[in-house]
Amino acid sequence: MAEEQKTDRSIRDFVWNIVEVHSQLEEIHKSWAQLLGLTEPQWLILMAIDELDEGRGVSGIGVAGKLRIHPPFVTNQTKQLEAMQLLARKPSPDDARFVQMSLTDKARAEISKLSRLREALNATLMEGLDEASFEYLNKRLTSIAKNCRLASQKLTIGVL
Template sequence: MAEKHEQLDRAVRDFIWNIVEIHLQLDEIHKSWAQLLGISEPQWLILMAIDELDEGRGVSGIAVANKLRIHPAFVTNQTKKLETMEYLARAPSPDDARFLEMSLTQKARAEIAKLSIKRQRINSTMFEGLDEASIDYLNKRLAAIARNSRLASQKLSIGVV
């Protein structure tokens, strides 16, 4: 039984180090995309989050902050800069004028589109040897691990484990 526990422990440690490596490489890739647009990496991630979340009505700063797990005030600060650079449009929410909703401008969409061929090549390199079904399977397992990780973190923070 101890040997089985050690094997599981080794597999979990390998998994964690693989995730750390992937995270570091993705950071480098995001920095490269950001540099090509003349913005910072956090600003790039904000643009990507808005692009992901916007369903034609705009996106709130809170939704972006939640997606990226960053402070809403930081999102506000950075989106003001992105608006000045004409990458974002911010408008009052039609539901509640106290809130702003953001969307990418045509300029941002055009710049991101220019990168699309390079992004496709990068994605092909990263996921070489995996078909759509394999990636879907992996995503479902990673989503479960992400949920369980949040639970484990909460348990640790309140002293349950």
Template sequence: MAKEGQLDRAVRDFIWNIVEIHSQLEEIHKDWARTLGITEPQWLILMAIDELDQGRGVSGIAVANKLRVHPAFVTIQTKKLEKLEFLARVVSPEDARFLQMSLTDRAREEVTKLSLKRQALNSAMFSGVDEESLAYINKRLDSIAKNSQLASQKLSIGIF
């Protein structure tokens, strides 16, 4: 029973640490967004596109899935980002019903300007954590994320 209580305490501590990290990252994203004159969700969309784009553009559905938001929200926000000249949206060559999005040169320039600050920020955030440890943490977090998704699905269908 004591061991079960220790595990429960460790899980609660983990969850609160994740909540705190999420809160701090949210503030950081708001700051980056403010620098570019956009909203935090728009910043995250730009970062998702930058992450997902393999040179052919990215679909709105892929961005929505990455950010875990509704595709209609991505559509509305990307239209605004296109007007601000941060995004280019072109018809997909494979399927004319879909658009492929990519960052404009202007957006890449702005993100590059922030890269030195971002590197300093990352160094401060991960001070004392080496590359091997970070890889280990990421592997475990990936596993927890997948297990959390499965647990959430089980909860929603009444298994728990």
């Protein structure tokens, strides 16, 4: 029983650490967004598009999936980003019913202006960790994220 309590305590500590990291990252994203005159969701959408775009653009559904938000919200926000000339939207070459989005040169230039600040932020985030440690941590977090999705699904369908 003592081992179960120890494991439970470790998991609870882990969860609260993740809550704290999420909260701090949210504040960082708000700061980045403010520097560009955007909302936090708009900033995250731009970052998701930048991350996912492999030269062909990104679908709104792809962005919504990456950010775990509703596709109609992405559509609404990306139209605003397009009006701000930070985003280009064009019909998908595979299916004209869908839109592919990519960052504009203006968006890339604005984001590039933040590169020195981003480097300093990354150095602070990685303080005390070398590249190998960070890679190890990311692999473990990827595994934990997968397990969390599975646990959530099991809880939703009542098999836990």
